[in-house]
Amino acid sequence: MVKLNSPRIWLWIAAGIVVINGFFPAVWILLTSFKTEAELTRIPITWLPENPTLQNYVQALTRAPIGRYFLNSLIVAVGATLLCVFVSALAAYALARLRIPHKTLIFSLLVGVSMFPTVTLLLPLFEMVLALGLRNTYVALILPHAALSIPVATLVLVSFFQGIPKDLESAAMVDGCSRLGALWRIVVPLSAPGVFTASILAFVNSWDEFLLSLTLLPSQAMRTLPVGIQFLQGEYSFPWPLISAALIIALVPVALVIAIFQERVVGGLTQGGVKG
Secondary structure, rough: OOOOOOHHHHHHHHHHHHHHHHHHHHHHHHHHOOHHHHHHHOOOOOOOOOOOOHHHHHHHHHHHOHHHHHHHHHHHHHHHHHHHHHHHHHHHHHHHHHOOHHHHHHHHHHHHEEEEEOOHHHHHHHHHHHHOOOOOHHHHHHHHHHHHHHHHHHHHHHHHHOOOHHHHHHHHHOOOOOHHHHHHHHHHOOHHHHHHHHHHHHHHHHHHOOHHHHHHOHEEEHHHHHHHOOOOOOOOOHHHHHHHHHHHOOOOOOHHHHHHHHHHHHHHHHHHHOOO
8 A cells, every 4th residue: 555654655746746747748739739720729628639730840841931940040059059168168177277266256156147037138238239230140149148058057067177187187288288288188078978968058048048039130031940930920810730830840959969968968967066
C-alpha cells in the first residue's frame, strides 16, 4: 500500500507535476498543428486530431516568408552566441586568474545585471541603435542579445576556469605561449562542458527574444521568427492551427540543439555549481 506520508512519494508527485507542466503545452501545440479550425473549435474538444493534416505547415511556409524569418533568427542567434562566448571567456578568465580588486562586488553586479527585465533597457538601446544608424541591421540585435547573455555566461565559465590547475597554463607559457594563447588553447578546451552550457543559454535566449527584435528590426524582410509568427494573426482572427504549425517550426532547432548537447549542458550546469 502506498503511504502518502512518504517523502519519496511527494518527490515523485512534484517531479510529475514539473514534467507535465513542461511538456503538455508543447505536446498540445504539436497536436493542434495537425487539426483544422473546425475541429479545434468543436465542443466537446478532441485531444487527438481525427483527420491529421499538413495543410497548416504548408500555409505557414507559404503565407509568410517563414524561411527568411528562420534565416534571420539563425544569423542573429549564432552571431550573438559567438560574441557572447568570446567576451565571456575573456571576462571569466580575468575574474578567475587575475588579481582584480573588489571581485565580490563584480560578481554581485553580474548577478544584478542579469536580473534586469528587457523592457527597462528598451528605450536606451533604441536610442543608441538610432544614433549609430544600425536599425534594421543584424548588428542591432546581435550586440544587445550578446550583452544580455554575457553576465550568466561569465558566471558559468568562471566556475569552470577556477577548477583548471594553473600549472597547465604555466607550462604552456614556459613553452612560449602567451596568456591569451593559454586561454584559448588550454583553458577553453578543458572547459568544454562550460563553454557548451554558456553557448546553449546564449543561443536559446537570442532565438526566443521578441521585444527587442520587434522594435529594432521593424522591416518585414528583417523579422525574426518570434516576430514573424506574431504577425500571422489577423485583426479579428487568431488562426491557432496555423500559428501552432509555425511555432513547431520555430521549436525544432532549439529542440535539436538541446537534444544533441543535453549531456554536456546538464554536466556543465552541475559541475559549474560544484566548482563555484
